[in-house]
Amino acid sequence: MSNFTRRKFLVSAAGVSGAAALTNLAVCTPKGEKTSGISNMRMHPLDGIQRENLKISDIKVTLLSYELKPEEQWTDGDQNSVIWQTTSVITEVFTDVGIVGIGGGSRYNGPVEMKTYTEKVIKPLLIGKNPFDVAILTGGIAGDGARAAWCGVDVALWDIIGKAKGLPLYKILATNTEPQTHLRVYASGGEFTWRKNSKFADIGPESHIRQALQHKKDGYTAFKFRMGGGFGRLGITLKDYIPHLYKLREAVGPDFDLIQEANTRWSVAQCLEICPVLEELKFLWFEEPTKRNIDDYLKIKQALPTVKISGGEMRRNRGELAEWIDSGAYDIIQSGCDDAGMTENWHIAQMAHTRGRLFTGHNWQDGLVTIANAHLLAALPNRFLLETNMTANPLKEGLFKEKLIVKNGYLDIPDKPGLGVELIEDLDKQYPYVPGPWNKPDPGMPKS
Numbered sequence: 001m002s003n004f005t006r007r008k009f010l011v012s013a014a015g016v017s018g019a020a021a022l023t024n025l026a027v028c029t030p031k032g033e034k035t036s037g038i039s040n041m042r043m044h045p046l047d048g049i050q051r052e053n054l055k056i057s058d059i060k061v062t063l064l065s066y067e068l069k070p071e072e073q074w075t076d077g078d079q080n081s082v083i084w085q086t087t088s089v090i091t092e093v094f095t096d097v098g099i100v101g102i103g104g105g106s107r108y109n110g111p112v113e114m115k116t117y118t119e120k121v122i123k124p125l126l127i128g129k130n131p132f133d134v135a136i137l138t139g140g141i142a143g144d145g146a147r148a149a150w151c152g153v154d155v156a157l158w159d160i161i162g163k164a165k166g167l168p169l170y171k172i173l174a175t176n177t178e179p180q181t182h183l184r185v186y187a188s189g190g191e192f193t194w195r196k197n198s199k200f201a202d203i204g205p206e207s208h209i210r211q212a213l214q215h216k217k218d219g220y221t222a223f224k225f226r227m228g229g230g231f232g233r234l235g236i237t238l239k240d241y242i243p244h245l246y247k248l249r250e251a252v253g254p255d256f257d258l259i260q261e262a263n264t265r266w267s268v269a270q271c272l273e274i275c276p277v278l279e280e281l282k283f284l285w286f287e288e289p290t291k292r293n294i295d296d297y298l299k300i301k302q303a304l305p306t307v308k309i310s311g312g313e314m315r316r317n318r319g320e321l322a323e324w325i326d327s328g329a330y331d332i333i334q335s336g337c338d339d340a341g342m343t344e345n346w347h348i349a350q351m352a353h354t355r356g357r358l359f360t361g362h363n364w365q366d367g368l369v370t371i372a373n374a375h376l377l378a379a380l381p382n383r384f385l386l387e388t389n390m391t392a393n394p395l396k397e398g399l400f401k402e403k404l405i406v407k408n409g410y411l412d413i414p415d416k417p418g419l420g421v422e423l424i425e426d427l428d429k430q431y432p433y434v435p436g437p438w439n440k441p442d443p444g445m446p447k448s
Contacts, residue, residue: 042175044135045346049172051132052164058094059123059153061115063087064395064427065434072392075193075200077263078232080446081439087111088366088395088431090423091118091152095131099163102423103155104368105148106338112435114149121146122153131157131164135343147316147339154341155372155419162418169418173346173379176353181378181413185406186259187215188364189390190225194236195444204228205244209251212258215390219408222257222284222385231265233446238273249281257284264288268296275303285310285332297329308332313362316340318347325355332384336362337372345376353382363387366395367404370411371419378413386411395431399423 042048067085074083089111093101105114129137138154162169170179189211192202202211205228212223230236249258260283262271271289278286285308289300292311301309310332315321316339324330333352337345339362349359359382361373370388377383388406389396397403400421404411414420424430 045173045175046132046135046161047175049132049161049165051130054095054097054099054130054160054164056093056126056129056131057096059118059126060092060094061118061149061152062090062092062428063111063115063433064090064431066394066431067434068392070199073200074191074202074391075195075198075229075442075445076191076439077226077229077265080233080442082442083391083439085434085438086366086393086395087433087438088368088399089114089148089152090368090399090427091149091156092423093126093131093153093156093160095160097164099160101131101156101159101161101163101418102368102421103152103157103159103342103372104338104366105150105152106336106365106369107148107438109146109148111433114152117146117149118153122149126153131160134158134161138341138343147341151338151341154343155337155368158342159418166417168413168415168420169375170378170413173342173376175379176350177379177381179378180383181415183374183377183383183386183411183413184222185220185388185409185411186222186224186257186385187211187218187220187390188224188261188387189215190223190261191391192226192228193442193445194228194230194234194240198444205241206247208244208248211390212248212252212256216252216256219406219410221255221409222259223252224259224261224287224387226261226263227265229445238270242274242277245277245281254282258282259284259287261287262289264291266290268299271300272303275300275307278307279304283307287311287334288313294324294327294329297324298327301329301331308358310334310360312348314339315348317344318351321348322351325352325357330357332358332360334360334362336365336369337376338362338365338369342372342376346379349376349380349382353380358382358384360384360387364389366393367397367399367421368419370396371404371413371421374411374413375419398430399427 065087087107089105091103134157138150192207208225215223268290288311308331311330313334315335335348352359363373
């Protein structure tokens with residue numbers, strides 16, 4: 001048997017694709033039909049796309065931070081901590097023809113570690129390489145910390161490809177559907193504490209009603225929220241929590257979508273206790289209800305005939321998600337471009353589509369991650385809602401010269417090459433990096 005490795009296969013596939021590339025992006029289209037200029041029956045986003053002659057000349061990582069004001073800080077579930085600052089990791093990839101691509105990775109992998117890894121490992125490997133080899137250069141690479149650093153580079157390479165071809169990225173990524181650039185966005189927040197003597201504004205689940213009504217007033221049609229810090233250390237039970245779900249549904253009305261996030265913090269027994277309530281109140285989905293065990297999720301799924309189960313935000317490649325998708329444990333897949341990258345996330349989403357699963361990328365970072373997830377979502381046949389973080393964070397809107405604005409619950413993707421956004425100059429001076437963790441102990445919470 002010949003020694004034919006995956007890498008050799010990918011290289012040979014890239015060579016075949018390059019040899020068969022069209023001189024232009026035009027395709028045969030029935031008379032009278034509109035076309036984006038690219039075939040929508042490709043097996044991979046770069047099938048039939050002519051390579052451009054350019055090389056990576058440099059890679060730069062910039063760390064940004066914003067210190068939350070006291071009234072903007074929030075408690076992190078039962079982790080005995082307060083979120084007091086937020087950080088972004090911005091990756092720029094430069095080329096010898098002057099095109100610069102930008103991308104972002106998840107800060108939860110360690111900003112300094114990501115920057116160091118990119119400079120010492122990724123940069124030497126990629127200097128001189130062609131960004132059009134993105135699937136070989138960055139696709140499928142997994143691992144904590146390192147994966148997020150690769151994600152920033154991966155998205156930046158796709159940004160370069162879009163700019164080099166003069167096309168919005170969603171047009172290149174859409175291989176089997178017509179892109180949808182008017183995306184429905186759901187408000188994601190609902191962080192609160194059950195501790196009555198807390199200094200934070202959001203105390204008790206009643207805050208869900210205030211937040212939901214504000215989001216509804218602002219044009220959103222869906223709201224995802226958490227159960228609050230207290231189930232572990234303060235002895236809160238579902239008997240304390242469930243009555244507020246009825247009040248919330250009554251307050252927002254029957255046509256406003258509600259989504260329960262559990263962050264894997266409830267037991268299977270607790271999930272089965274709340275499932276009938278979520279069904280009765282017609283929740284849209286139940287996110288990461290318990291610890292990640294496929295059999296437990298299938299058991300919970302049996303108790304939810306209409307409410308969907310979502311998850312997968314920490315899964316970084318197809319291998320980690322395949323069994324979850326095939327078994328039907330997830331109805332909605334939520335891997336994000338900041339944890340899986342654009343290349344691998346495209347494959348994950350396509351795999352989900354062939355199994356009849358929906359896709360909505362996890363999106364809890366900054367505006368750069370939002371626009372990457374938006375381009376991917378726009379290009380998918382199984383697209384669902386786009387998440388937006390509603391906690392205070394100017395890095396969501398303050399990175400670009402032209403702000404991304406959600407209007408009446410929808411985001412319109414810019415019709416410009418690549419990601420379609422341009423970073424403001426001197427962001428590091430406006431948002432200087434604050435070293436250290438973004439959470440600190442909450443002195444008012446019991447330690448165990």
